[in-house]
Amino acid sequence: MKLVFKLLVIAFCSFDIYADTLSIKQQQAWLEDINFYESQVRTKHIEPFHTLAESDFAKLLKELKQDLPLLSEPQVEARLMVITGAISDGHTNYFMMSGPHQHFPLRYKFFENKLRVVDATQQYQHLIGAELKAINGLPVNTLFDILSPMLPGVDNQFSAKTRFEYYLTLHKLLLGLGFVKENAATKFEFNLEGNTLFEQITPVEMSEFAKLSSAFKSHSDKLNKLDIGMPGISLSLLKENKIAYFDFDAYPSFEQVIAECKALQKQLVTAKSQYLIIDFRGNGGGSFYTGLAFSSCLLPLDQFNWKTGVFVFTDEHTFSAAMSNTIQFKQILNARIFGTPTGGDPNQFSESYRFVLPNSKRKLSVSKRYYPFLFKDTDAVHPDELIETSWIDYQQGKDPVLSAVLAEIEK
Incomplete structure (x- = not known):
């Protein structure tokens, strides 16, 4: 307090x-x-x-x-x-x-505790890769200490970082805290390859900011994705179909999973896949009952190596239902978890009740359930194998998590 x-x-x-x-x-x-x-x-x-x-x-x-x-x-x-x-x-x-707002035209992501620019509008492309040091003289670590307790969607230190990466671009928030001035450019300080850069930056409309790529970079974009009729989940068959890789980016409806289950099972039987990867990185949640329906669709397939051949990928964006399903899949699919700790806390208040303020029309949510998924004191689902993505990996489009699992399967 x-x-x-x-x-x-x-x-x-x-x-x-x-x-x-x-x-x-x-x-x-x-x-x-x-x-x-x-x-x-x-x-x-x-x-x-x-x-x-x-x-x-x-x-x-x-x-x-x-x-x-x-x-x-x-x-x-x-x-x-x-x-x-x-x-x-x-x-x-x-x-x-949920009300009118603007953003500073930069996207950030932490690498080795350095907040780097990962995308920018055309005017500021020269800043990509630079480390943000300060805004109007306020160091990044000071801004993090001040902002992180008030940001939405924060369960732990890991989700605090992801929310900070995004909300540091929100001009109205910094204005409301008195850190920037209205109708005036803001002084940004960067470090790029040992050189200090100062930029006077003004905010842009959300429509322009939305064109920037997300701080989360899905390396599965390089894969040949198959539409399985479950929006938010795609299938890639790797290593001559031996591996079924599901990019579980967002949650379809429970009904869509049930309706497409038989077709998916037939597809996997035809492919004769033996190993299973479910990638929850970048997934902010939905209904974990949908995730359970998805797992129940896979479980009848005896072709999979259910002893050592199931893997789940997580990162600091893995939140809410995606975090819950990670724990559940470890239990019911005997999955091993690779990546970085989840942004969701396994023992936390959950399930949003959403409402709108009558005059300003601003949107809010409050927790209406409590789920203790792990009966021990912990703040995240920690992976069995901790694998972090470096700035060089990110720049080069490499996915060390997927590479590590593919190498293990090849062994």
């Missing part, structure tokens, strides 16, 4: 510097939204005060209401993100991007 109050102090100190304050009408609208928000958190979350004390929650909201005449809209939203983040579970979130 000390960090939460520190954040509020930082934001409050910038109220009269960077943005216009709310009108009387806007203040009333936000007051109604905040009251609605409070009632939803209290009544819809399965256990809203598992980490944040109820008295602190009430205090933070009271102070926010009192401060409304001093605040701009981005500052109100930043405060709500702070309060929601303090509840401390990855399915209880304030989605600032």
